[in-house]
Amino acid sequence: MKSVLGYTAHQFGRALIMPNTAPPITKVGQASTYRRQIKKALKDIGFSKTFEPLMTLYLTDKTTVAEIEKAAKSGFVKAVKYYPPNATTNSQNGATDLQKLKPVFEKMQELGLVLCLHGETIKSNIFGDSTRQGKVGVMQREKVFLAEKLTWLVSGFPKLKIVLEHITTKEAVYFVKNARKGVAATITAHHLLATIDDVIESHHNKCMPILKEEADRQALLDAATSGNKRFFAGTDSAPHSKTKKETACGCAGCFTAPLAIELYAEAFDERDAWDKLEGFMSLYGADFYGLSRNKSTVTITRQKTVIPQSVTYGEKELVVLFWAEKELSFLATFD
């Protein structure tokens, strides 16, 4: 944590802390401990600026209404995160039957707790063409999720605040753009910048949901630079050690935290959409979560910046950065 947390805290005043740790953060008590650990780690590395970790709970089949009430009361738990089982890193505890969690969603809706979604369906038998032995293909998982689960959540809980995280397809853009009020989506820097081609070229670009095709990337750029408040930044930055990435398999996750703002700037520059960057990066997300807007200033200047190859990770490991050694056109400075 001490190796990588500083990068996020340096670039952002706060971050939504994902609960897919090992073991997962399923209780408010665990979230509280994790939050303290984060604050202590920042102190230990001598970080002095304000950084607010916004905590989340991991939705499992055992999540209770009582825990939701406790979460809402805590003040520091801002969202509950759904992972489809076996979709991504440490997702094996994800809820298997959303229907049974109806009372949980109703309580979240009542108390204004946000439902964050890893929006993929891994197992399904209702879309034969994209499915093999009940397992949905990586390129189709988000699309199947929209039809199979998201429609039900959006209409079944009409006031539930829902964030479809790290969207990847033109279909997801279309869905969110046309959904009811209270439905939003985050977009990562790497999904704005790269495609499945980059995954084929390097495991360091492998993440879940997988990067899609150029037509999808263009739709994500359309959404991000549109000024539509339903779309805002969410890095999904995930540090995995070099040795765990550089294998035949390579685990899923892109590490973008050290230059996240510069990466987003690079994407927005492709569309000359400078006037839309602040809203996407700093305002719409805070507004959606009902948080006060940060007061500090980030200044982005046009200046060549080479992405470092890697940063140290623990005592003996390295984490390779997304787009390592590429040259960016921007540098962000912070007051």
Added chain:
Amino acid sequence: MKSVLGYTAHQFGRALIMPNTAPPITKVGQASTYRRQIKKALKDIGFSKTFEPLMTLYLTDKTTVAEIEKAAKSGFVKAVKYYPPNATTNSQNGATDLQKLKPVFEKMQELGLVLCLHGETIKSNIFGDSTRQGKVGVMQREKVFLAEKLTWLVSGFPKLKIVLEHITTKEAVYFVKNARKGVAATITAHHLLATIDDVIESHHNKCMPILKEEADRQALLDAATSGNKRFFAGTDSAPHSKTKKETACGCAGCFTAPLAIELYAEAFDERDAWDKLEGFMSLYGADFYGLSRNKSTVTITRQKTVIPQSVTYGEKELVVLFWAEKELSFLATFD
């Protein structure tokens, strides 16, 4: 060569030897030397059965009509292979302008030399939606090739024998099925068995053209098991060392030679298409190339066979097999 050639020679009576070596085989003289080396290597490893290497020439911008005449006269050069520049291993010398090679294609057509195609377009500006900075996305390259190059070749040289090699998409199946006489396609075992999901899971499944989606795999199975003589086996087996595969990038190629027939059997078994296997494996390809059919017999029995993890490669290296350690349901024996 001595490490891996025996696997192919054990399973097959002959094979089309690809010319994308370093340096490439562009002249009949080189093909003749390579052919002798292959025969010598088989002798050196004590291989006693008949194995006929069918040679190919690498099509470059410098390929001449005279070389085509020489190739046809040689008797052992059976085809000329087109690689789009930078599409796959050692493809950097591929012809850049097919229009300028018109006299070459006309001579091939006249003399009955087959044109084998790595059917992908890498650079193109005419399909904006699938293209980034002039580079076509990996999932779209075969589809773009059909429209941009193959239509021109098929109609421009109406008697030229064309094999679209290692096809991967439902669009390619449709094209070949409906094309004029003299147009055929090969299908690899790995494209019949795996999809882009398997590439994401392991670099050992990475090959070019990249494995596509489940709907494409189903279309390939349809074609292979249809009994249509335009579709026949072509393994595209490519040994790369474990160390070259298990990196962040991982070079392109699947090594299927040691159990190629068993892998094809596994695919045909999915459709219970046993009556179509012999034609696909042994007859249609020979007929298309105008070769006499092999007389030896291959017997496939239902017997659990675990694919070995790897085989030795040179003095210090290993090659990991496609689908290493998976259990197949068949074993092939040879008279």
